[in-house]
Ligand SMILES: [Zn+2]
């Protein structure tokens with residue numbers, strides 16, 4: 001393994017995620033992603049390998065081992081140098097997209113030491129910078145994203161048109177090139193079947209709701225990502241204001257649903273939480289679906305005060321730690337599904353023992 | 358997003374239907390779409406991946422009689438990256454920044470559908486490059502003004518404006534206002 005990669009794939013939880021953010025009992029994290037392209041070069045979808053290499057060259061020359069603001073020691077990692085499991089780990093930590101992981105020559109990622117910033121190079125667009133913040137911090141995230149964008153732009157001529165804005169490979173990103181998203185843990189709204197009914201209403205406001213983990217419409221661990229769909233014709237500030245107001249509404253509803261659950265079925269809720277805790281604590285074989293469900297219950301138990309000796313980040317951390325890539329990274333070998341279920345159970349047991357000790 | 362008909366499977370088809378002049382969004386799974394007649398069996402179903410390609414099929418049905426225009430449009434080719442309009446509609450992605458200018462006349466309907474009716478950017482302007490953009494806008498305004506002044510035979514004023522344009526074109530910000 002290349003040395004510089006080690007910190008990024010050894011720890012499941014990114015340094016920035018350990019900090020407490022606003023509304024962090026419901027909002028896990030906030031992300032702003034900006035898509036940018038060089039005006040001179042064809043987009044990755046159509047470009048030859050040689051046409052993409054000047055971009056990688058410039059990024060390496062100008063930004064590798066540079067620092068900007070609180071983003072220290074930007075490290076450029078080429079996709080070419082990575083093993084499949086290492087790529088998978090970076091995907092599971094959301095530092096790169098699955099799409100980037102499939103690439104090799106002339107694509108890579110620039111990651112800051114605290115993992116708060118990652119800049120994907122030659123994914124669908126030449127540049128996709130992502131900034132992460134704990135809890136709900138859309139305004140701050142946008143401000144920082146703009147500053148970081150300005151810093152990158154000092155050395156890069158962006159493809160920008162006064163009428164169409166930032167030009168992107170996909171028409172769905174043109175304009176601001178911005179995707180703002182908020183990751184939320186909504187167990188009570190899911191448990192009371194309210195989430196299903198709210199999603200279409202949220203969609204109508206031009207926002208998209210999807211599960212982060214799991215496939216299709218299911219949201220493993222009751223973790224949902226809410227993000228903007230429209231990128232053209234609305235300013236970034238307007239977009240995040242809309243998103244913010246919907247997220248606030250969801251927080252209100254989730255809090256209300258939690259309160260009702262506690263009031264109306266306290267014993268049943270408590271039973272559910274402690275059963276899940278027991279399962280996580282003592283299982284010898286556990287699938288990812290059951291893990292996600294139990295972790296969600298456990299986190300809810302922490303939030304409503306049934307369990308007070310565990311840290312809140314346990315949900316985020318174990319969700320990531322128990323993904324296939326991480327399990328195999330820790331095992332230092334390729335594992336079958338069955339072996340992963342065994343390994344998953346043991347990692348969870350160890351992690352919980354650590355908290356108790 | 359779940360299918361709005363069966364509430365079981367995920368909605369993989371996202372259609373827009375005009376009902377009494379109102380745009381109606383329909384999110385359904387493929388099975389329900391076929392059963393409810395939102396799409397016919399022969400018609401190519403469009404998943405989220407070829408959403409854009411789908412938009413074009415939709416549009417081309419309407420303008421079926423304008424076959425020659427369509428043919429002309431399909432073979433439009435970006436001089437910089439070589440992508441044709443047909444390729445663009447098939448993969449739903451632009452090949453380079455110049456594609457935007459090349460396909461300019463045909464993009465508004467697409468943008469409108471994808472971005473809730475919007476076609477024009479209203480947001481951040483690059484900090485460094487944006488300066489040029491602002492200057493460019495000023496030069497354009499001054500040139501219109503200059504034309505008017507000359508037509509009105511206000512040559513003294515015109516000379517001043519011409520100096521301002523020159524200064525801006527030499528990228529001398531002082532020469533602005
Ligand atoms: Zn259905």
Ligand SMILES: [Zn+2]
Pocket residue numbers: 435436437438439440451452453454455456457
């Ligand atoms: Zn092109």
